[in-house]
Amino acid sequence: MVAVTINGLTTQAGDGISLFECADGIGIRVPTSCRKQGKCKECIVEVTEGIESLLARTEHERHLKGNFRLSCQARVGGTDAFVCQTREGAVRCHTMRRANLRIERRAFGLPLGRSASLEPSVTRDGDRILIDGEEIARASGPIHGIAMDLGTTTIVLRLFDLENGEQIADTSLENPQRFGGSDVMARIAYDGEHRGLLMRTLAGYLTRAIEELPVDPKSIYEMVVVGNSTMRDLFFGQSVYTIGQNPYRSITEIEMAEGRRTTTSLTSTGRRCLLPIHPEARVYGAPVISGHVGADAAACMLAVDIAHEDRLIAVMDIGTNTELILGNRHRILAASCPAGPAFEGGTIACGMPALDGAVEDVALASDGTFHLGVIGGTAAQGICGSGLVDLMSELLRTGRMNSMGRFEDDGQRITVDAARDIFFLEGDVNELAQAKGANVAGLQVVCSQYGIDFEEIEVFYLAGGFGRHLKVEASRRIGLIPNLPDSRIEQVGNAAIEGACVTLLSRSRRRELEELVTRVEHCRLETHPSFFDYFVEGCQFKAVESANRVAG
Numbered sequence: 403m404v405a406v407t408i409n410g411l412t413t414q415a416g417d418g419i420s421l422f423e424c425a426d427g428i429g430i431r432v433p434t435s436c437r438k439q440g441k442c443k444e445c446i447v448e449v450t451e452g453i454e455s456l457l458a459r460t461e462h463e464r465h466l467k468g469n470f471r472l473s474c475q476a477r478v479g480g481t482d483a484f485v486c487q488t489r490e491g492a493v494r495c496h497t498m499r500r501a502n503l504r505i506e507r508r509a510f511g512l513p514l515g516r517s518a519s520l521e522p523s524v525t526r527d528g529d530r531i532l533i534d535g536e537e538i539a540r541a542s543g544p545i546h547g548i549a550m551d552l553g554t555t556t557i558v559l560r561l562f563d564l565e566n567g568e569q570i571a572d573t574s575l576e577n578p579q580r581f582g583g584s585d586v587m588a589r590i591a592y593d594g595e596h597r598g599l600l601m602r603t604l605a606g607y608l609t610r611a612i613e614e615l616p617v618d619p620k621s622i623y624e625m626v627v628v629g630n631s632t633m634r635d636l637f638f639g640q641s642v643y644t645i646g647q648n649p650y651r652s653i654t655e656i657e658m659a660e661g662r663r664t665t666t667s668l669t670s671t672g673r674r675c676l677l678p679i680h681p682e683a684r685v686y687g688a689p690v691i692s693g694h695v696g697a698d699a700a701a702c703m704l705a706v707d708i709a710h711e712d713r714l715i716a717v718m719d720i721g722t723n724t725e726l727i728l729g730n731r732h733r734i735l736a737a738s739c740p741a742g743p744a745f746e747g748g749t750i751a752c753g754m755p756a757l758d759g760a761v762e763d764v765a766l767a768s769d770g771t772f773h774l775g776v777i778g779g780t781a782a783q784g785i786c787g788s789g790l791v792d793l794m795s796e797l798l799r800t801g802r803m804n805s806m807g808r809f810e811d812d813g814q815r816i817t818v819d820a821a822r823d824i825f826f827l828e829g830d831v832n833e834l835a836q837a838k839g840a841n842v843a844g845l846q847v848v849c850s851q852y853g854i855d856f857e858e859i860e861v862f863y864l865a866g867g868f869g870r871h872l873k874v875e876a877s878r879r880i881g882l883i884p885n886l887p888d889s890r891i892e893q894v895g896n897a898a899i900e901g902a903c904v905t906l907l908s909r910s911r912r913r914e915l916e917e918l919v920t921r922v923e924h925c926r927l928e929t930h931p932s933f934f935d936y937f938v939e940g941c942q943f944k945a946v947e948s949a950n951r952v953a954g
């Protein structure tokens with residue numbers, strides 16, 4: 403028998419038993435719509451330990467790489483001689499995670515005044531349901547809409563009653579496309595090899611998430627989608643090949659440059675997007691800015707109301723792709739940094755998204771004991787981004803890690819929670835250093851192109867679910883954010899989903915968004931001559947000063 407642990411629950415399994423059957427036995431619901439036939443590709447699990455105790459991949463798993471398996475196909479019965487003889491193998495894996503990420507029901511520190519007016523595209527005239535005045539259905543019940551932030555790593559949905567503007571529910575999930583790679587370039591390459599598979603897999607997971615919302619899916623008549631250029635276009639079934647090739651332009655951007663369309667926004671229907679919402683519902687993909695600077699950055703701009711801002715503001719939305727925006731109503735610069743998934747828990751040995759069970763607070767006592775705060779108050783399963791920032795800050799503060807990210811006295815591994823076998827490796831620090839280096843280098847380039855020092859930024863919006871829960875002092879200490887006073891830093895939560903909600907609820911703000919993206923200067927980080935120098939400097943764990951000022 404082999405011990406199989408799925409999502410933290412353990413069972414014993416004999417040869418030939420599939421991970422799906424193990425999950426069933428311990429009450430874990432694995433997504434499926436093909437009844438374990440290997441066809442729907444939805445039952446993905448990520449195996450984090452003991453993959454050698456499983457039989458080899460089947461035909462149905464040819465599309466999967468690395469440690470991803472289809473749970474209905476992956477069966478216990480390793481071929482490794484040692485494991486077979488001793489039966490000491492243990493398999494640890496998890497399904498793509500669903501949970502309520504810590505979604506904020508209100509925006510923090512955002513200029514809200516202009517967001518409040520309710521003016522949705524979907525309206526009712528008796529039993530006629532209209533979109534922009536055109537009838538699409540007849541129904542007497544309520545009318546609903548969804549705003550979605552489609553991130554490379556995590557996805558957030560909010561459900562609204564479009565007649566009163568009230569948020570009814572929210573939900574979130576890990577992006578199931580992770581099996582196609584953790585960053586956008588890997589997904590682009592994957593989509594080239596397995597065209598359409600990422601879209602269909604995502605649609606399957608979104609279908610399940612929407613069906614679990616507390617309303618009839620057919621009463622959802624509009625959905626607004628924001629995301630980086632690759633995520634948005636994969637969702638709409640567009641080719642993303644050109645986004646992966648220099649000069650990194652989406653199909654919509656190319657067509658607009660050639661005069662074949664007037665906007666980079668996309669419009670489709672519920673039916674064409676393979677979603678269970680009303681088949682004629684409009685699915686609106688907000689416009690992208692340029693290159694990898696996508697609709698999520700555009701939505702952030704709407705959320706912070708940069709079009710009416712006199713102060714010089716910066717927005718840093720830290721994610722697998724970090725979005726950077728700098729400017730005010732006179733001039734706006736935007737960039738996208740390929741920071742990778744480290745701050746969302748990806749590529750970190752004990753990393754995980756900010757879900758229940760994730761360590762989010764870390765304090766290191768003088769006796770060397772770690773005091774941990776865990777989301778949901780449950781037993782720790784891993785460490786999320788804000789926990790990782792805290793952990794590194796504490797290690798730096800107490801001298802257990804130096805500014806180069808080397809552990810001073812513990813070799814290459816630090817035990818954070820012995821009972822739960824949660825640890826932190828020097829290799830993890832390297833991953834985080836590179837993610838941090840990319841973010842800082844991006845900020846340096848944007849400021850340099852704008853011709854300002856960090857000190858001139860009047861409001862620094864730290865956006866994103868991760869940004870909302872960071873400790874500012876810890877973030878400054880490790881050099882994740884610039885060395886600005888607290889009074890200028892606003893942690894605003896997921897500004898992209900806020901912008902998506904505004905776009906769903908207000909036609910005039912949507913028009914404003916369409917106009918705003920045309921005024922943004924795209925700052926291409928990859929071609930800036932100093933990017934690499936800034937990156938190397940930014941990988942160090944120390945306070946970040948403006949390169950312009952230091953140079954001057």
Ligand code: FES
Pocket residue numbers: 433434435436437438439440441442443444445472473474475
């Ligand atoms: S359940 Fe459909 S592929 Fe495994």
